[in-house]
Amino acid sequence: MSAGRADSGTQTPTTPLEANGPQTPYTFPTQKLKRRQTQAGKTPLVLVACGSFSPITFLHLRMFEMASDFVRFNTEFEVCAGYLSPVSDAYKKKGLAAGYHRVNMCSRAVENSTWLMVDPFETVNCNDKGEPQYVPTAQVLRHFDHEINTVLGGIEGTDGQMKKARVALLAGADLVMSMGEPGLWSPTDLAVILGSYGAFIIERSGTDVDEALASLRQYENNIWVISQVIQNDISSTKVRLFLKKELSVRYLIPDPVVEYIDEHQLFQGEFGKDKDKASADDSIPGFSNSKPAKG
Template identity: 55%
Template sequence: MATAVAGDFTNPPNYEFPHHRLATTLRDPSKTPLVLVACGSFSPVTYLHLRMFEMAKDYIRQNTDFEIVGGYLSPVSDMYRKVGLLSAQHRVTMCTLGAEDTSSWLMVDPWEAFQDYQRTAVVLDHFNYQINTVLGGAHTADGQHRNVRIMLLAGSDLISTMSEPGVWSYPDLDHILGRYGTFIVERAGSSMEQATDSLARWRHNIHLISQLIQNDVSSTKVRLFIRRGLSVRYLLPTNVVEYIEENGLYLEDSGSTPKIPEKEPAASGSGKDSSS
């Protein structure tokens, strides 16, 4: 498959790819460098979103030959059709507060958020281009070059939508699951094994991660709590809760949803976590 080049992507104004926490030197030269990318609404970001990265980190360390060199949250554009979707500026800020201020290795990439709707397949291509082409990938301590593997991190509710006819296009599924692959974290109420039955052709690139401690916190429930005047402390990072309170967010239900441009129909495969 052809390698993406600069002309294949449009960037938001004044955009710079965040890589301040991206490790460029492998600790173990026998491992394959890996970057995890979570795409979603993050309206708002919750502890479960952040916990997914930690669960994946444990799984990867114990069960694979990968070495994580970075993790990214990629909030969707305002053009993504979603009930309760707050402006990209608020969502990127909350992700930054929740991830970068509470983690030592997670970053927030605003590339997807501040432009037209982008399919998940294209978002992963963007990360691959920025990390492997622009930044030159990773290296071993003795200077050997290594391409960084980019993989999607998602909840099992997302993998369920990939099994539903008409929700995703086959080319996008093949690009995401065939070229990149995914780590799927179990979510309450979603059957991982059943969800992956129709995706068997990509099974080698789909890693299933069980929840050892059940957690069914979702952005949808958080928004409902706020509208009802209930506390959401300890469901979200404290600084995210304070940001929501200071800005009066989610006090009213938003019935309007931005439209996806006609050139990117919803059935082409949005790839966004439906619980976000």
């Protein structure tokens, strides 16, 4: 998930940074947004997950389903949409595929979903020179708030009255733990993310969110922790490692994403045999693809 920075002001997004094919103007996706509530007395909720998604995995998708179930049984919200927001190329993270590839992979992964969408806003955000510009998480949430509540006018309630949708961040426990580390996040951004909007956090094995939450006590009413009943530790990093070793990644990520990676030969440059030899740190427990010595 993307880390926070001090908000540098809203920048008008330009066209997608595509290497091939026609460039299209940015349009906020609304095709799966539930424009009218079906549950009386509840507050409309839009979940936003910011991250690299390089590539997107089943865990990223599963987070939304877990959050949706939690919201349904434990809160006074009604989920009206879920959005994936791939980070800008300016994030400069190791293993980061080009923004348009990550947007396309995410789009294929949610193609059959009735409520999940991909917003390319971060990937098309550029500075005055046309260079990719990092978008702080606080600004991303403001963007969704503006598009849904200002531009669209909110969500229609069961009584026919327009209501302001609650925008909230959806993230893994590692993100909230980083928020608890002094000096890592801008206090101003934290006030926006957790104070103005809030976060639904998926608890993962091996992480202790209690310590992080203790330092974020002033936002405790805006943080919802969701236990991961079925453990899933598949990450984009592990998927890239499998690709590096020329191993199958089927059933780790959605089939349409596997096909997209094959079609565009993604991650081959970074993890090709000539450019990045396997190291001791790249081992996969219980598996070796080395060839037996001749004898």
